[in-house]
Structures are given as C-alpha cells and as structure tokens.
Amino acid sequence: MKKVIIMGAGGRDFHNFNVIFKDNPQYKVVAFTATQIPGIENRIYPKDLAGDLYPDGIPIFPEEELPELIKRYEVDEVVFSYSDVSYNYVMQRASLVLSLGVDFRLLGTETMLKSKKPVVAICAVRTGSGKSQTTRYVVRVLRDMGLKTVVVRHPMPYGDFLRQKVQRFEKMEDLDTHECTIEEREEYEPHIRQKAIVYAGVDYKEILKEAESEADVIVWDGGNNDFPFYRPDLYITVVDPYRSGHELSYYPGEINLILANVVVVNKVDTAPKNKVQEVVENVRKRNKKCQIIYAKSPIRAEKEEDIKGKKVLVVEDGPTVTHGEMPFGAGYIFAREKGAIIVNPRDYAVGSIKEAYEKYTHLREVLPALGYSKEQLKELEETINKFDGEYVIIGTPIDLRRVINIKKKTIRIFYEYEDYGEKTLKDLIKEWWNNLS
Numbered sequence: 001m002k003k004v005i006i007m008g009a010g011g012r013d014f015h016n017f018n019v020i021f022k023d024n025p026q027y028k029v030v031a032f033t034a035t036q037i038p039g040i041e042n043r044i045y046p047k048d049l050a051g052d053l054y055p056d057g058i059p060i061f062p063e064e065e066l067p068e069l070i071k072r073y074e075v076d077e078v079v080f081s082y083s084d085v086s087y088n089y090v091m092q093r094a095s096l097v098l099s100l101g102v103d104f105r106l107l108g109t110e111t112m113l114k115s116k117k118p119v120v121a122i123c124a125v126r127t128g129s130g131k132s133q134t135t136r137y138v139v140r141v142l143r144d145m146g147l148k149t150v151v152v153r154h155p156m157p158y159g160d161f162l163r164q165k166v167q168r169f170e171k172m173e174d175l176d177t178h179e180c181t182i183e184e185r186e187e188y189e190p191h192i193r194q195k196a197i198v199y200a201g202v203d204y205k206e207i208l209k210e211a212e213s214e215a216d217v218i219v220w221d222g223g224n225n226d227f228p229f230y231r232p233d234l235y236i237t238v239v240d241p242y243r244s245g246h247e248l249s250y251y252p253g254e255i256n257l258i259l260a261n262v263v264v265v266n267k268v269d270t271a272p273k274n275k276v277q278e279v280v281e282n283v284r285k286r287n288k289k290c291q292i293i294y295a296k297s298p299i300r301a302e303k304e305e306d307i308k309g310k311k312v313l314v315v316e317d318g319p320t321v322t323h324g325e326m327p328f329g330a331g332y333i334f335a336r337e338k339g340a341i342i343v344n345p346r347d348y349a350v351g352s353i354k355e356a357y358e359k360y361t362h363l364r365e366v367l368p369a370l371g372y373s374k375e376q377l378k379e380l381e382e383t384i385n386k387f388d389g390e391y392v393i394i395g396t397p398i399d400l401r402r403v404i405n406i407k408k409k410t411i412r413i414f415y416e417y418e419d420y421g422e423k424t425l426k427d428l429i430k431e432w433w434n435n436l437s
Contacts, residue, residue, distance in 0.1 A: 001025070001026060001027065001028050002026065002027050002028070002076040002077050003027075003028050003030050003073055003074060003075045003076050003077070004021065004027050004028065004029045004030065004075065004076065004077045004078070004079060005029070005030060005031050005032070005033060005066070005069060005070065005073070005075050005077075005078045005079070006021075006029060006031075006032050006033070006078075006079045006081050007032075007033045007035075007063060007066070007078060007079065007080050007081055007082065007093065008032055008033065008034060008081045008082050009034060009035055009036040009037050009040070009082035009083075010034060010037050010040040010155070010156065010157055010158055011082070011154060011155040011156060011157065011223060011226075012081045012082055012083060012155075012226055013032055013034075013081040013082065014032075014045065014049075014155065014157065014161075014202055015111060015155065015204055015229055016079060016081045016107050016111055017029055017032075017045075017050075017058075018049075018202075018203060018204070018205065019110075019111045019113070019205075020107060020110070020111065022050065022051045022053070023051055023052075023053065025053065028053070029054075029058055030058070030069075030073040030075065031058065031059050031060070031061055031069055031073065032045060032058060032059070032060040032061070033060070033061050033062065033063040033065070033066055033069070034060050034061070034062060034063060035062070035063035035082070036082060036323055037158065037372060038352060038370075038372050038373070038376070039158070039372055039373050039376075040060070040158055040372075041060050041061055041062045041063075042060065042061070042062070043060045043161075044057040044058065044059055044060065045057055045058040045059075045060060045161060046161055046162055048162060049161055049162065049165065049202060049203065066078070066096070066097075067096065067100060070097070070100050070102055071100075075102055076102060076103065077102060077103040077104075077105055078097045078102055078103070078104055078105065079105045079106075079107060080093060080094070080104065080105070080106055081107065082224075083223070083224040083225050083226040083251065083252055083253075084126065084127050084224035084225045084226075084250065084253070084323055084324065085250065085251055085323075086249060086250055086251070087249055087250070087251055089251075090106075090251045108255070109227070109231075109259075111229065112227075112228060112229060112230060112231040113204065113205060113208055113229060113230050113231065114230075114231050115208055115212060115218055115230050115231070116212050117211075117212050117215055117216065117217060117218050118216075118217050118218070118233045118234075118433075118436060119217075119218045119219075119220055119228070119230045119231065119232045119233050119234075120138060120142070120217060120218070120219050120220065120232065120233065120234045120236065120429070121219075121220035121222065121228040121230070121232035121234070121235050121236065122134050122135040122138060122219065122220065122221060122222060122236045122237075122238065123220075123222035123225070123226070123227060123228060123235070123236070123237050123238070123253075123256040123260075124222060124224075124225050124237060124238040124239070124240070124253065124256065125225050125237065125238070125239050125240065125246060125247035125250065125253035125254070125256060125257055126225050126240055126243055126246050126247075126250055126253055126324060126325075127224050127225060127319050127320055127323065127324030127326075128240065128317065128319070128320030128321070128324040128326045128329065129225075129238040129239060129240035129243075129266055130238050130240065130264075130266040130267060130295070130297050130415060130417070131221070131222055131238045132186075132187065132190065132221070132397060132415075133297065133415045133416055133417040134236065134238050134264055134266070134295070134417050134425075135151065135191075135219060135221045136190055136191065136194060136196075136417065137416075137417035137425065138219060138236070138425070138429065139151060139191070139194065139196050139219055140194065141425070141426050141429050141430075142217050142219070142429065143196075145429075145430065145433065147216040147217050147433075148214065148215055148216045148217075149196065149215060149216065149217050149218075149219055150196075150197050150198075150199060150211045150214060150215035150217075150218055150219070151191050151196050151197065151198045151199070151218075151219045151221050152198075152199045152200070152204075152207060152208070152211050152218055152219070152220055152221065152229075152230070153187055153188065153191075153198055153199070153200040153221045153223070154200075154220075154221065154222050154223025154224070154226060154229070155200060155201060155202060155204070155223070156181070156183055156184050156187070156200065156223070157201065157202045158181055158183075158184070158372055159178075159179055159181075161202055163178070164178070164200075164201050164202050165201050165202050165203050165206065166199070166201045166202075166203060166206050166207050166210055167199065167200045167201045168197065168198070168199055168210065169188045169191075169192055169197070169198040169199075169200070170192065170197050170198075171192065172189070172192060174192075175188060175189065175192075181371055181372050181373070182318065182369055182370070182371030182372075182377065182380075182396070182398065182400070182403060183318060183319060183371065183372060184200075185398045185402075185403065186317060186318075186369075186396055186397040186398045187200075187221065187223075187397070188200070189397065189398045189399075190397050190398070190414075191221075197214070198221075199211050204229045204230075208230065218230065220232065222256075224319070224323075224324075225250060225251075225252060225253030225256060226252060227252055227255045227256055227259070232261075233432075233436065234261055234262070234429070234432045235256075235259050235260050235261045235262070236260065236261070236262045236263075236264060236425075237256040237257055237259075237260035237262070237263050237264070237290075238263075238264045238266050239257070239263060239264070239265055239266065239279050239283060240266060240267060240271075240279070241265065241266075241267055241268065241271035241272070241275040241276045241278070241279045242267060242271050242275065242326065243325070243326070244275045244276075244278040244279040244282065245278070245279075245282065247279060247282050247283070247286075248282050248285070248286065254286065257283060257286050257287055258286050258287055259287075260287060260290045261290055261291065261432075262290060262291045262292075262293060262425065262428055263283050263287065263290045263291070263292050263293070264293045264294075264295050264425065265279060265280060265283070265292060265293070265294050265295065266295045266296075266297055267295075267296070267297045268294050268295065268296060268420050269296035269297065269298065269420065270297070270333065276294075280292065291423070291428055293419065293421070293423060293424065293425050293428065294419075294420040294421045295417055295418060295419055295420055295425070296417075296418040296419075296420045297330075297415045297416070297417065297418070298415070298416055298418055299330045299333060299334050299413055299414070299415060300413070300414055300415075300416055301334060301411055301412070301413055302411065302412040302413075303411060305391075305409075305411060306338075307335070307338050307339070307340040307390075307391055307393075307411070308338060308339035308340065309339060309340070309341065310340050310341065310389070310390045310391055311340070311341045311343055311388075311389025311390050311391075312335050312340040312341065312342055312343065312389060312390065312391045312392070312393050313343055313345060313348075313367060313384065313387040313389060313391075313392050313393070313408070314328075314331040314332050314335050314342055314345075314365065314366045314367065314393045314395060315331060315366070315367045315368075315369050315384065315392060315393065315394050315395060315396060315400065316328065316329040316330075316331050316332065316366045316367065316368060316369065316395045316396065317329055317368075317369060317395065317396050317397060318368040318369045318370045318371070318396075321360070321363060321366055321368050322356060322359075322360050322363075322368050322370070323360075325360075325362060327362050327363065327364065327365075327366070328365065328366050329366065329395045330395040330413045330414060330415050331366065331393040331394065331395020331396075331413045332365060332366050332393075332395065334393060334395070334411075334413045335393050340391070340393075341389075342365050343365075343387065343389055344364065344365060345357075345365070345366065345367035345383070345387075346363075346364075348383050348384075348386040348387050349367075349383050350379050350382050350383050350386070351375075351376070351379035351382075352370065352375075352376050352379055353367070353368075353370060353376075353379050353380060353383045356368055356370060366395075367380075367383065367384070369396045369400060371403065371404075377403065377404055380404060381404040381405060381406070384404070384406055384408070385405075385406065385407050385408070387408060389408070390408065390409060391408060391409050391410065391411060392406055392408045392409070392410045392411075393410075393411055393413060394410055394411065394412040394413065395413045395414075397414065399412060
C-alpha cells in the first residue's frame with residue numbers, strides 16, 4: 001500500500017482524491033496540504049466524504065509542513081493538485097519532494113468524469129483571462145437556442161465540507177444560506193443575475209447526477225487555469241494578451257490550450273497589438289487545429305459620473321490580482337480612462353489585507369477584494385473606509401455593497417463579452433450543436 005500526500009488549495013485536491021484514491025485499497029492518503037487560499041488548512045476532510053477506508057477522515061496541514069509530514073507518515077508519493085502556478089513553481093515543489101526520496105505525481109485527464117449530457121467547458125490559461133464573462137455569454141447563447149442549461153462551477157469549499165458536498169444556487173438568498181465568501185459570490189452571483197442555475201461543492205460525481213437531471217447541456221465554468229472535472233464535448237479556452245507567454249509557462253493552463261476546440265483571444269480592444277499577435281502565435285505553436293475567436297471585454301459602469309481629478313480607491317477581483325498576477329483589472333482601466341486620481345491602497349491596508357501586499361509585491365494601485373472569512377471581510381471593510389478620497393470604484397464581479405458597508409460614494413464596474421471579427425463564438429456553438437444533433 002502506497003502512502004500518499006495530496007498537495008492542494010481547497011478544490012482540485014478533493015476531486016482527485018474522490019476519483020482516484022477514495023475507494024482504492026492500493027493507496028492510503030495520509031494527509032492533504034493547503035496553500036494559496038488563507039485559512040483553509042487545519043481542518044479535517046470528514047469521514048462521511050472520505051469513505052469507509054478513512055474512518056477518522058483525513059487531516060489538512062499547511063503546505064509549509066510538507067517535508068516534516070513526509071517523514072512523519074513515511075510517505076511514498078506526493079500528488080500535486082492545484083492550479084495557476086508557474087512551471088518553475090511546480091518543479092521547485094517537485095525537486096523538494098524528490099530530494100526527500102519520494103515520488104512526485106501529476107494527475108491528468110483520467111480525472112475527468114463522463115457525463116450523459118453534452119458538456120461545454122470554458123477554461124483559461126490564467127486566472128483573470130475573462131472566462132467568467134465568456135461563460136455567461138455561452139450560457140445566453142445556449143438558452144437562446146432553446147436549451148436548458150446548468151452551470152457547474154469549479155469548487156471553492158472553504159467552509160463546512162459536509163454542508164458543501166452538493167450546492168445548488170438559483171436565488172440570491174442561496175448565497176446567504178450557504179454562507180458564501182466573496183470569492184464564491186464573485187463566481188455565482190453573475191450567473192444567478194441572468195437566471196442560470198449553478199452547482200458547486202465537493203463531490204463532483206454527485207453534483208453531475210443532480211445537474212444531469214435538469215439540464216440539456218452542462219456548462220463547466222472553470223476555476224483558475226485548471227482543466228475540467230467533466231470531459232468536454234466542446235472545449236473553449238480563453239487566453240489573455242496582457243500576459244502573453246503565460247499560456248506556455250503556467251500549470252495547468254497549457255493543457256487547456258492544447259486540448260481546446262476553440263481558443264478565445266480576449267481583451268483585443270485594450271491589449272497592445274503586438275501582445276495579441278504574440279499570444280496568437282503561441283496558440284498555434286501548441287494547437288494547430290483549434291478555431292481562434294477574437295473577443296473584446298468592454299467595460300460597463302452602473303452609472304455615469306464625472307470623476308476626472310477626483311481621488312478614487314480601486315477595488316478589484318481578488319484572485320485575478322493576487323495569485324493571478326494581474327496588476328489591475330476593469331476598475332483601474334475605467335478610473336484611468338476617466339482621468340481620476342488613483343490612490344495607493346497600501347496606505348490604508350490592515351490585517352490580512354496588508355499581508356497580501358507583502359506577499360503579492362506586484363500590486364501597487366489596486367485593492368484586492370479578499371473575503372475568505374468573516375474576519376477578513378471586516379478587514380476589507382476597514383481598509384476601504386479608511387480611504388480619505390471621494391469615490392470607491394468596485395471592479396469585482398459581485399456588488400461588494402451587499403456584503404460590506406462602504407461609506408464612500410461608489411461606482412461599480414464590470415466586464416462583458418463581445419465578439420470581435422466575422423467569425424463568432426455564437427456561430428461556432430451553433431455549428432457544434434448541429435453536428436452533435
């Protein structure tokens with residue numbers, strides 16, 4: 001029997017366990033490790049989810065303890081199971097593990113579950129490439145074709161595992177019922193606003209059964225730059241010219257690039273032309289058969305106000321500007337185009353928000369909307385309300401004002417998807433469905 005540690009970040013790790021290891025007597029998973037997301041370690045993956053081979057459940061430790069855990073449990077194999085990290089980062093972890101005399105393993109497409117219903121997957125090469133607005137657009141296209149569509153979102157089980165085993169979101173109140181973090185709300189709320197049903201959770205076999213029972217088509221809404229948990233019939237991957245080159249150097253986003261039927265080159269309305277050309281050339285290096293679509297990400301504001309010369313604090317989507325390594329998002333672009341004076345949020349940051357700036361040193365002029373816990377939400381609220389300017393620009397996918405009290409004037413900004421060029425994503429989806437039928 002091989003003793004295994006699964007390195008994760010609260011999502012892919014549990015799926016890999018459920019699909020490959022859960023009922024397999026050849027392996028004993030002795031621990032998970034956790035990183036990337038604050039506060040998700042020092043928990044237990046419960047016995048009711050882990051199965052009969054794990055009557056005590058499986059402990060979760062901080063990744064920093066990995067060398068000591070390998071020795072303590074006499075581990076034979078370490079399985080790397082999280083996403084949106086550079087190849088250098090992955091191989092540094094591999095080198096550490098291998099130096100301790102232990103095998104290092106990556107799991108691939110064998111973890112994809114096969115659905116009875118057609119699956120359209122929307123994935124990306126990096127967090128913040130624009131897959132969320134692309135996914136919403138795909139859902140609208142399928143619904144306009146008369147198809148009942150259910151969205152299954154990549155997991156974010158940051159709370160009670162058993163309560164989060166299978167989650168279904170149809171109304172805004174469901175977000176409160178499930179005590180969703182900001183990061184979860186950012187992904188679920190926009191779908192709910194356009195009256196789409198969303199599933200998420202921990203056990204994606206059970207989630208698939210539920211989704212299949214009420215859908216003509218399942219839309220996989222990917223997280224980070226991970227590849228799908230369900231085997232796609234139509235595989236759509238979004239690339240980001242602002243980070244050209246990352247599509248060939250970040251794990252596991254290059255997998256999405258290689259497997260894609262359709263590659264969406266996003267943000268062509270604002271990205272430098274040479275970067276657009278560079279990313280297209282890189283796509284063709286890895287995938288000569290895919291269809292390439294060009295898309296714009298127009299920025300919409302909830303209201304028109306003159307902010308020229310006004311001091312503004314810009315709040316952006318947390319994952320995009322932290323481990324996604326984007327220095328800015330929609331809120332920053334809007335504020336800059338409107339001639340606002342963008343303040344340095346570091347001057348106001350407290351607690352874990354301040355620590356985020358110490359960890360993600362590329363951040364200069366935007367505030368990441370971090371809210372993985374109630375305590376962190378309070379720190380985010382305190383940070384924003386310490387700002388002594390005139391406007392808070394909210395560039396997050398959700399309305400932050402629903403979850404924290406912002407005392408300044410606010411303007412909410414968001415991205416939408418818009419085809420650019422004669423060949424459109426809508427046309428390709430219709431063509432795919434007609435061939436499938």
